[in-house]
Amino acid sequence: MKTENKRTVTHIVKQLLNLSIKEIDHVIGNNHYDYLMDVKEYVELSSTFKSDYWKIVNRVVDNGYVYLKTNEVIRLIRDKIKTEIYKRIKESPVPNIPKNLQYLVGIVKNRPLPRAPLESSQLTTYPPCAMRVIARSEANENLSHFERFFLTAFLLKTGKSVEDVIKFFSTSPDFNEKVARYQVEHIAGLKGGRKAYNVPDCKTLFSQSLCYKDESCNGISHPLQYGKRYVKRGEKSSDRKGHIPKEDF
Numbered sequence: 001m002k003t004e005n006k007r008t009v010t011h012i013v014k015q016l017l018n019l020s021i022k023e024i025d026h027v028i029g030n031n032h033y034d035y036l037m038d039v040k041e042y043v044e045l046s047s048t049f050k051s052d053y054w055k056i057v058n059r060v061v062d063n064g065y066v067y068l069k070t071n072e073v074i075r076l077i078r079d080k081i082k083t084e085i086y087k088r089i090k091e092s093p094v095p096n097i098p099k100n101l102q103y104l105v106g107i108v109k110n111r112p113l114p115r116a117p118l119e120s121s122q123l124t125t126y127p128p129c130a131m132r133v134i135a136r137s138e139a140n141e142n143l144s145h146f147e148r149f150f151l152t153a154f155l156l157k158t159g160k161s162v163e164d165v166i167k168f169f170s171t172s173p174d175f176n177e178k179v180a181r182y183q184v185e186h187i188a189g190l191k192g193g194r195k196a197y198n199v200p201d202c203k204t205l206f207s208q209s210l211c212y213k214d215e216s217c218n219g220i221s222h223p224l225q226y227g228k229r230y231v232k233r234g235e236k237s238s239d240r241k242g243h244i245p246k247e248d249f
C-alpha cells in the first residue's frame with residue numbers, strides 16, 4: 001500500500017505537475033526519506049508556508065536536492081494540484097450539447113455560484129484538520145455538527161468575518177441562512193451568552209477523529225498554534241471552554 005502511494009505521488013508530481021523528483025529509500029538519523037526534490041522547486045512550493053518547519057534551513061539539503069518524506073511532498077503539492085485541475089477544466093473544450101439536453105444548461109446556469117474559495121495563501125497556513133473539513137465542505141459532503149462548529153470557530157478566530165463564514169457554508173446542500181447566521185453569530189459571541197466559543201484543542205479533535213496530524217503539527221497542542229501567523233491571536237480568557245452550541249446549522 002505504501003509503495004502504491006509512493007508510486008501515485010511520483011506519477012502525479014512528474015506527469016501532472018511536471019516537477020523533477022527522485023524516489024529514494026534513505027534513512028538519516030531517525031528519519032526515513034522517500035524523495036529528493038530540486039531545491040529551487042522546493043523553495044517555490046513552500047514559499048507561502050509560514051511555519052518554520054518548512055524553512056529551507058530546517059531541511060536536509062544535499063547537492064541541490066531536499067530530502068522529503070511522502071506526506072511532506074503531498075503537502076507541498078496540494079495547492080498546485082488544485083490550481084492545475086482548475087486550469088485544465090477551464091481550458092478543456094466545451095462539448096456540443098445535444099438539443100434534447102440543452103434545457104439542462106439553463107438549469108445549471110441558474111444554480112447559485114460556487115462559494116468564494118479561501119485564498120490559497122491562507123489555506124497553506126491552516127492545519128491539516130481544518131483543511132480536511134474545508135475539503136469535505138467544498139465537496140458538498142455532509143459535515144457533522146462538531147465539524148461545522150470547529151470550522152466556524154476556527155475561521156472566526158483566524159480572522160474571517162461572520163459574513164465570510166456564512167458565505168462559505170452557503171452552498172451546503174441543507175443551507176438555511178437564518179439558522180446558519182444565528183449559529184455563526186452565536187459561536188462568534190454576538191448572540192446568547194455574548195462570549196465567543198473556543199476552537200477545540202488537538203486532544204478534543206483527536207477524540208472526535210478529526211485530527212490528521214502530520215510533521216507540520218509537531219510541537220503544537222492547538223490548531224491555532226499552527227504556523228506563526230495565528231499564535232499571537234490565541235484564545236482569550238473570556239472565551240467559552242469545553243462547550244459547543246446544541247443546535248445544528
Ligand code: SF4
Nearest residue numbers: 127129202211212217
Ligand atoms: S495535531 Fe492538532 S492541528 Fe494538527 S491536525 Fe491534529 S488537531 Fe489539527
